[in-house]
Amino acid sequence: MLWKDQYELGVPSIDEQHKELFRRVESFLQALRSAGSWEEKAPRLNETLEFMKGYVVEHFRDEEEYQLSINYPGYEHHKQLHNGMVDYVLEVSEQYERSGNNEDLMQQFGGRLLAWLINHVAAEDQRIADYARKKG
Amino acid sequence: MKDKLYKALVDATHNVLKLMLNVTEISDRPAVDFSCDDEVDIAIGIVGDFQGEVIYRFPVATSLNMVNIMSGMQFEEVDVFVTSAVSEIANIISGNVLTALSVDDVKCDILPPVQCKPDEDKEYDIKTSCYLNTAIGDICLTIRLNRA
Ligand SMILES: [Fe+2]
Ligand SMILES: [Fe+2]
Numbered sequence: 418m419l420w421k422d423q424y425e426l427g428v429p430s431i432d433e434q435h436k437e438l439f440r441r442v443e444s445f446l447q448a449l450r451s452a453g454s455w456e457e458k459a460p461r462l463n464e465t466l467e468f469m470k471g472y473v474v475e476h477f478r479d480e481e482e483y484q485l486s487i488n489y490p491g492y493e494h495h496k497q498l499h500n501g502m503v504d505y506v507l508e509v510s511e512q513y514e515r516s517g518n519n520e521d522l523m524q525q526f527g528g529r530l531l532a533w534l535i536n537h538v539a540a541e542d543q544r545i546a547d548y549a550r551k552k553g
Numbered sequence: 554m555k556d557k558l559y560k561a562l563v564d565a566t567h568n569v570l571k572l573m574l575n576v577t578e579i580s581d582r583p584a585v586d587f588s589c590d591d592e593v594d595i596a597i598g599i600v601g602d603f604q605g606e607v608i609y610r611f612p613v614a615t616s617l618n619m620v621n622i623m624s625g626m627q628f629e630e631v632d633v634f635v636t637s638a639v640s641e642i643a644n645i646i647s648g649n650v651l652t653a654l655s656v657d658d659v660k661c662d663i664l665p666p667v668q669c670k671p672d673e674d675k676e677y678d679i680k681t682s683c684y685l686n687t688a689i690g691d692i693c694l695t696i697r698l699n700r701a
Contacts, residue, residue: 446624447626525637528639528640531623531641532573532641532642536573
């Protein structure tokens with residue numbers, strides 16, 4: 418399983434969203450890494466990719482709203498990190514379409530997304546939870 | 554400066570391995586003892602007050618272990634996915650190194666990761682390497698910089 422309890426922040430609303438986000442990334446990665454030819458995999462892959470992308474945007478938006486609600490001082494910086502990832506996702510999606518579904522592009526995206534997401538949740542999102550706890 | 558760089562690099566790697574991979578058993582050894590002939594080598598360019606790069610040498614077994622832990626899946630060989638995931642880890646560690654240095658008012662930026670050969674050697678003002686032995690395998694790191 419992709420989700421690990423060590424990623425939990427202790428803020429229930431965010432933790433629930435992270436679990437859902439990890440579920441969607443996991444189905445994308447499973448489609449990406451499943452056996453079979455790329456042509457066979459492409460339809461399911463595109464479906465899981467769209468399903469995940471939608472939730473990334475939704476989660477980032479909700480998490481930013483939460484930061485504002487607690488006056489989190491790192492809000493601007495954190496929003497930049499989110500925007501950077503959204504831009505990257507859009508850019509790859511475009512490149513992928515233009516390339517006629519080039520597999521390497523998607524594999525490269527999958528690897529980076531995996532490591533980025535884990536670090537973001539374990540390090541950057543953790544700072545929001547630390548602040549919320551300190552503030553009480 | 555050299556000692557500071559060494560410490561920043563080792564600390565950043567410790568933190569990232571702990572946070573992302575739950576790896577805490579890490580010991581550092583003399584870099585000359587590191588040897589490996591099948592590895593993933595990633596360079597992260599540095600620009601700003603200093604110019605140069607950080608070179609990450611991840612043996613194949615270490616690379617696969619890292620990706621298996623993160624994904625919960627079983628990767629058997631290094632492919633585009635694995636190289637990309639490992640490159641992002643190198644990117645994250647390098648970012649943390651620069652954040653640590655910025656406390657001392659050293660201002661630098663990092664460039665996107667590229668695959669490289671570790672042995673191309675020029676002269677550098679500052680160069681330091683470390684060899685980390687961890688529960689998921691060895692890692693060798695080099696940081697080499699010129700004053701801009
Ligand atoms: Fe998040
Ligand atoms: Fe976030």
